[in-house]
Structures are given as C-alpha cells and as structure tokens.
Amino acid sequence: MIDVAELGKFVDDAAMSATAIPQITEKHPDMFVHDAYRIQKASIDRRLARGEKLIGVKMGLTSRAKMVQVGVDEVIWGRLTDRMLLEEGATLSRGSYVHPRAEPEIAFLIGKPLSGLVTAMEAMAAVEAVAPAIEIIDSRYQNFKFTLPDVVADNSSSSGVIVGDWFPRETRIDNLGIVLSENGMPVQIGSTAAILGNPVRSLVAAAKLVARDGLVLEPGMIVLAGGATAAHPLSVGATVDATFQTLGKVSITVAE
C-alpha cells in the first residue's frame, strides 16, 4: 500500500534538507504514475501550507535530449512555487541542492485561464507573454537516477526558475537557436524546436495534463516548456548563461 501523505513528506523533507534519498520504487515497485502525482501534490501541499504560493507548472521530458539523458521517455509535469524563483543573474548556493543541473527553457506567462483539450491556437490565445528561461532541476534521488513514477513523485525534479525578459505573445519561439555556456564556454547547443517540435505543443500538453488533476492554468501563472537540451551540472564557481536567438540571455552563478 502507498501512503501518499508519508511519501509526500519523504520527498518534501529531502528537498528542504538537500538530502539524497533512495528511489521510492525500491520499496514500492508497483507504484503507479497516478499514485506518484498524488504524492507530488501532497508534497507541494505541504509547501503551500508553510506559506509558499503556487506560481505555475513546469513540463519535463519534452525533448529527445532530455529523455535520453534520464532514460524516461514520457512527458511529465511538476508544480512551481514562489520559493523556487530566482532573479536573473542571481547567485545560487550549491549547498542548498543535492546535485543541481541547469536547462535552457521557454517560459509562457498565462493571460487567460487555460485547461483541458485545446489547440495550439487556443493555447497561444491564453498566453500574455513569452520569455527565455533557465530551470534548475535537482532530483532528490541518489545519483540522479529514477523511474517515471519516482521522478513524478519528486515534483519532476523542480527546484529553481530564472526568467529573462518578457516578449509579446506574437514573438516567434518555434525555432530559435540556443547556446548554454559555462564561464563563456559552450556546453550545450540546441534549438527551441527540440521541444516537441515547437514549445507551444508543450503548453497544449500542460493544459491537458493539469486538467486531469482538476487544475487550471490561471492568469499570472508561468508554464515552463521543458529543457531544449540535456541539462548541465552546476558546480561552484560556474556562471551559466543560456543565450537565445532574438530573446537574449539568462544567467546564474553558483557559489558554495
């Protein structure tokens, strides 16, 4: 039997103390993805009860590069809270994470309520603005190893979000070159087209998946479309920049 509340506390405690934990499926090999989403919600409800605010959702494993990197080939989602927001150019503390990685992403700012089965045009009509972004992911599992239900229970590794300048909804985001650099050296090169062919498809998927949990993407919420390249590990002393064709740069520096 899966104890949703207890496992929600297990992943929440791991995130709060930056402690690596064994995969839940070691003890519960028969855990369903459906149970994992209930654990995710239980862990985030604990954060909300402590005063954090839900600010949006992140999509994950929406590019081939990401699926290959973690060995899970299904699109997943997680919840973002205000505590995960970092300022553009901020310095993060390596010690607050287990094994953080950076991913170049596209962020959508929701302008009108969005949920359920929608077309790409309907999804874009609900968007207020788009921006370049970096997501900091930090699986709480030992060695960054997990199965599909494990990663879903661990809020799809959500850990930090840095959003760059916002651009109007009409701005092209379908095939923009991206260079992810560490201390000026390119470490990942890609295109926003790697995100399901076009990041808007990730927003369509977000609307569909959150609806299953009775959630609506509300005005003011952020949706992260998923990493366009493999994620890059963050080490102390690194300044990581994601530069997007026409959208500019987002950066983060890592201290002890």
Ligand code: OOG
């Ligand atoms: C799972 C989260 C994936 C993305 O953008 O694909 C993700 C992980 O790789 O830990 O955030």
Ligand code: MG
């Ligand atoms: Mg991501």
